[in-house]
Amino acid sequence: MSVALLVNPAARGGGHTGAAVHAADRLRAHGVKTAIISGGSAAESTELLRAAIALGTDAVAVAGGDGTVNLAIQEIAGTGIPLGIIPSGTGNDFATALGLRELDVTAAADAIAAGTTRTVDLARVTREDGSSAYFGTVLASGFDSKVNDRANAMRWPRGGSRYNIALLLEFATLTGIPYEVELELADGTREHVAGDLVMATVGNGRTYGGGIPICPDADPADGLLDVVLVRPAGRLRLLRLLPRVYAGTHGTIPEVAMRRVRSARLSAPGVTAYADGDPIGALPLTIDVAARALTVFAPPAQPPDG
Template sequence: MTRTGDRPSRLTLIANPAAGGGLGRRLAEGVAGRLSALMPDTRIRTLLSRSWADAEARLAEEVGQSLEDPDPGSRAVVVMGGDGMAHLGLNAVAGTPVGLGVIPAGTGNDFCRGTGLPGRIGAAVAAIASGRSGTVDLARVTGLVRTADGLAEGSRWVGSVVSTGYDARVNHGANELRLRLGSLSYAYVALRELSRFAPLHYRIETDGRVRELDAMLIAVGNAGWIGGGMQICPGADVTDGRLDLTIIHPCSRGTLVRALGSVYTGGFVRLSIVERLRARSVTVDGEGLVAMADGEDLGRVPLRIECVPGALNLLGAGARPQHRGPTH
């Protein structure tokens, strides 16, 4: 559901100063100034995070204070950075009336792509200031997940995609590169990993149906983008109450290269090695699996992933992904 005209009375902008090679630090003050100009009746303050843990703590504090307000829906937080900051932001506000805005200042910005948010800073500021907002689905992941203190049993919210196969290996490898080149980092690591990658054995359960299979990857998408513009779950809709699964079955390296060549357009799904499903809940387990989500280390399998409809109140929402997914 999309609403128009209700601007928050208080808004906190939390920026990652390192995002986009320092873009967050350079532009945070200007973004706050533009928000103030467009939202004269909204009290705005700006914070620069010092680390992942610091950003997570500041967001938790802001949302906690908002929930003590008699009208928590009148307060919002806006994160400025890449998909990591969006991930922290949605984990802080999910399931609450507090609104979340996202200013895309990273190298990936896949969450913005998948939810129909503007991909440019100026347009994102204008969308947040417009008063338009809407609720979108999130994926809730339960199991041994990453927390501020390390891995622990619990749950975590995911906006884009849970990756556990070849895609996760590439994501992890790109994060380890000293030189960050956005989507080019993924392309480089994808070719590097290809030479040593073999199919993985999965055990999955989709809406009660249990399967064991070998696959190059099984991606579970809420919004279907990874790696700075790769459509791994084309047509994923963040308002349909379902998760989109993309399974790439075992294939030769040459066939996988052809698939990767069209992953930016989503055309790879026409290959015979690709299977697509939709489900409300998915459990992923198997051997040698690394779990990544929203560009970050997520946890360890087995993991249960369920779609929670309308879990996030997203500022500036209203656009919809244009591609349709599978109908079965």
């Protein structure tokens, strides 16, 4: 087997080149032909990855976090080329969804060398101009996309705590946003939601922001997406409810609505959505499930906690 191992030195929090070199050495020790590819920008990394795929690499691996994984899935979604992840980024929520979060670099490389794969869903975003992109974890819009804006501008601290601090700071200016939401539910019926929302979130995976279970029941292999809509409440009330969000028990809060959907269309003025931690487009956007679109090297799926 030959593997193209992508590392993006422009990724937030550092280049993770040490993890890439360690993983490459481990893969080669297993007899896996491994080439490290690294661009100075997301665009350059994408071009190098496309070249490796055109040359016939058997698999793609990523040493980094959700943003670098996102670069890879744009190129291999629907191709059958398997993806391996060496989770070493600022946020590793997609790796978490695949059961890889607790693996060290050696174990993650060993999982690739073992060759065990399964297929999972992706979510597909279609913009108003007809262009589209995939994401693996969660699309955030509204309050949580503003949190992403703030977190991305912060140089300290690294890791998930940066997102948590940005979240608390954004509470100071929290307001409702007028949304129009169109949902195609799991049973094929449709639902329309109009009015002020604090946020509208669409999840293929359970977590974002380095482990926050915003879509606690999401399963990236069930052929559906999970939508979480939050209506306005007083700042102090929402602040008191934050521990429920971190525990994944916010579904019973009156201001929170959760739906299992095949697709969702989100519209709101002046809102840019984030997916896999990076901007993906201004609303309105349509998000639908791309069932079984990605093959991954991963341990067998485990039942959810509880």
